[in-house]
Amino acid sequence: MSEKFNYDKIYSENEVIFGGGKPEKVVKDILNYRNSGSVLELGAGEGRNSLFLAQNGFEVTAQDMSIIGIGKINKQSREKGLSVKTEIGDVRKLNLDKNFDVLLSTFMLHHLTRKEALELIKSLKKHTNIEGLNAITAFTKNGDFFRNKSKNNNFYLDKDELKNIYSDWEILEYEESKGNAFAKKPDGNQMT
Numbered sequence: 001m002s003e004k005f006n007y008d009k010i011y012s013e014n015e016v017i018f019g020g021g022k023p024e025k026v027v028k029d030i031l032n033y034r035n036s037g038s039v040l041e042l043g044a045g046e047g048r049n050s051l052f053l054a055q056n057g058f059e060v061t062a063q064d065m066s067i068i069g070i071g072k073i074n075k076q077s078r079e080k081g082l083s084v085k086t087e088i089g090d091v092r093k094l095n096l097d098k099n100f101d102v103l104l105s106t107f108m109l110h111h112l113t114r115k116e117a118l119e120l121i122k123s124l125k126k127h128t129n130i131e132g133l134n135a136i137t138a139f140t141k142n143g144d145f146f147r148n149k150s151k152n153n154n155f156y157l158d159k160d161e162l163k164n165i166y167s168d169w170e171i172l173e174y175e176e177s178k179g180n181a182f183a184k185k186p187d188g189n190q191m192t
Helices: 003-013 025-032 048-055 067-079 114-126 144-149 161-165
Strands: 037-042 058-064 084-088 100-106 128-137
Touching: 003 067, 025 048, 025 100, 025 128, 037 048, 037 128, 048 058, 048 067, 048 084, 048 100, 058 067, 067 084, 100 114, 114 128
Parallel strands: 037 058, 037 100, 058 084, 100 128
Antiparallel strands: none
C-alpha cells in the first residue's frame, strides 16, 4: 500500500489522529521568533500545525499527498474562518518557485530515502527568506521507530546530523529527545 493511500485510510477512519490536533512544540516556538510571514508546511497531514500558525497571523500554505488530510485542513479552516492555502503534492516532486519566511516539516522525512531527504532539506534552506526559519522534527537512528523499521532504506538522522546540516545557519533551538513514536489510534489499536 502506498503512503498516500495509507494516510488517506488513516485520516478517513479517525477524527483526529496525530497529537490530538495540537501543534508540535517546535511550531509553537516559532512564535518566539516571528509573529507573521509566509509559511510552507510540507507533510501537513490534518493541518494541526498549519491551522495553529494561521490562527496566529501567518500566511500558510499546507501541502500533503493525502487528499483526505487536505480535505480536513480545508474543512477546519472554513469552520474557524481561517485562510490556509492547500496543495496536494508529494515532496519528492517539490519544485519551489518562491521563498518563504518559515518552512516546516514535522515527522515526515522518514518517508523519504536519504538522498531525497537531503535534497529536500537543501531546497528548504535555499527557499528560506533572509531572517527566515526552518522548523524540522524527524526521527533519529537512536529511537524505537528506527529500530522497528530499520530494514527499509528511509531517512533517519544520526546523532547531531541535522545540527551539522545547518552548521552554516544560526541555530536558534535544537533538541534530540526520546519520544513516543508508536502512538495508538483513538480506538487503542497500534498506528502503522
